[in-house]
Amino acid sequence: MPIRILAPQVANQIAAGEVVERPASVIKELIENSLDAGASDIRVEVREGGRRLMRVQDDGCGIPAAETRLAFQRHATSKIVSADDLTRLTTLGFRGEALASIASVAQVTLLTRALDEEIGTLVRMSEGHEVARESKGSPPGAVVTVEHLFGNVPARLKFLKRVATEAGHIQQIVTRYALAYPERRFSLVSDGKLIFQSTGSGKLYDVIVKVYGLEMARQMLEVGKLVDWESGKLVDWENGNLVGANQSTNLPSPNLPIPNLPIYRTIRVTGYTAAPTLHRSNRGYINLFINRRWFQDTSVAYAVIQAYHTMLPVGRSPVALIFIEMPPEDVDVNVHPTKAEVRFRDNHAVFSAVQRAVRAALTAQAPLPESGLGRGAQATPAGPTWGGLPESTATPFGGPSWAARREALLGAGRGGGQMPMTAAPDAASMQTPPEGEPGTAAHPAPPDFRPQMIPILRVVGQLGATYIVAEGPDGLYLIDQHAAHERILYEQMLADHARDRIVIQSLLEPLVLDLSPEQAAVVAGEIETLNELGVAIEAFGGASYLVRAVPAILSGADPQSALIEIIDGLADNSDVVESAHEARLVITICKRAAIKGGHPLSMAEMQELVRGLEGCQAPTTCPHGRPTMVHMSAAELARQFGRTYT
Known part of the structure; x- marks a missing residue:
């Protein structure tokens, strides 16, 4: 079979497969665009688990009318200019692929107005092509509506799960960003019903209450330590200054959600981790964030679990929200199609920082219980026993x-x-x-x-x-x-x-x-x-x-x-x-x-x-x-x- 250059539409659909796996992938990309645009209020609306409709509305800076055509071009972005920018990323998006990928597998409507413009612009896209454009009144910001996802790719559509499953994945995406950005207000409406809403108060604990409930939030312990890479020691705060690091510099209060980190070779680990009495059967409740970006890493998750050594029952995992702050040049986020995985310059330093910070929070706020063999207690022999017990x-x-x-x-x-x-x-x-x-409907008997x-x-x-x-x-x-x-x-x-x-x-x-x-x-x-x-x-x-x-x-x-x-x-x-x-x-x-x-x-x-x-x-x-x-x-x-x- 001879080698051929694929048609642009086919190439776009293949590329979209790396970015858009399911409706939640669309929501993720659109929320990241809203956050990069400086939005303080982000509203997400979905119908039928995103199969029928998804809409993300924000009050960010918007897109100038002259740039709306470029917005749907692949590899067109305002976030980086050169390859060197990839080593010091400060935005969530940077590839310029999101809108182009979504528009190639769905019908997309963009209504946007830049802050310095008096009227907005409406653009309709279908299968990657612009089908309508007009000026229209709108508040500053952007509204992106995505309909009939994978309508032109039936093979992808049949792999979507049940409506409840897809809706659950969307909720997971929204709540993750609400946790990472407690100063922004998020809301999620599913089939006309308000499912989730954060206050935007800037307090992480308030979002934890909204996401996990008050009962679980009460069992969470605050993590807030810095770890110096070279010494490997925990660094404390004193009057807004670092104490015990190789250099001391005025920094924001440690109570702020996520401060900037001007000190090189210092990792900041903050967040909340559960008391040892609160645990789950899997690692799904360990949420990790690097520079406010959610990621998954078995090694870092294991560092959290190791911090609970001897505190948890065998096979159980803690509930934890761990935020890692470090210089962007020390972490590569451009190693995974969906940016779900990252690569650290020094894996051992990150592992150690997380383990030490979580362990410090546990020992400081949740002291280990006594053995129970004190006064009045009677020790029982340890080890296995044979035979029927009396x-x-x-x-x-x-x-x-x-x-x-x-x-x-x-x-x-x-x-x-x-x-x-x-x-x-x-x-x-x-x-x-x-x-x-x-609960009493007839069921077929199990196979005989x-x-x-x-x-x-x-x-x-x-x-x-x-x-x-x-x-x-x-x-x-x-x-x-x-x-x-x-x-x-x-x-x-x-x-x-x-x-x-x-x-x-x-x-x-x-x-x-x-x-x-x-x-x-x-x-x-x-x-x-x-x-x-x-x-x-x-x-x-x-x-x-x-x-x-x-x-x-x-x-x-x-x-x-x-x-x-x-x-x-x-x-x-x-x-x-x-x-x-x-x-x-x-x-x-x-x-x-x-x-x-x-x-x-x-x-x-x-x-x-x-x-x-x-x-x-x-x-x-x-x-x-x-x-x-x-x-x-x-x-x-x-x-x-x-x-x-x-």
């Missing part, structure tokens, strides 16, 4: 949470292999949704396949309060108690869901969940599924939701933390195809409800758990695919001991 020591957790788990385990396997849902609560609090009400058989096992004991040691006719079995219980609960919940028999437990008092706009968008898109699976949840105004009941298998857990984890799990799987969404939600619920590793079990509890696992159709793996057990045959044991097995 009843007096098998359940040392006196609270209702452990009691509920214990009852759930004791109920395992009863009724011809039926797995337990939970402890048996009072009859007055138990409900099974009647037919015809929400041949069970993976495991032999009848005899429980020998427990190892490390995490693994059940069992003997079978063909050797030794080590069973992961958490993975096994997950499998039992998962199959039981799917079976009950297929029969419309999900058992729920009403809460004594309705629970109000104050969610972030992103979380609220997730719940809004999944509220029907949540109700079907036993979470009786309803809108309660703004980003708040009222929960009246939960699945009975969660009766032993803290409902608020369990539901937050479930919602976060839904957000993580927002791009999963709809047919798999329900199963993912069931998996998340069962993971939260299952007995955890590290909990001692009595002999009776272990026996019932094993009986429940024997009744499962896929007993060898948990719903996530991890093995529930490890088998060592009698022959393998004999070989390990150098014996001849016959």
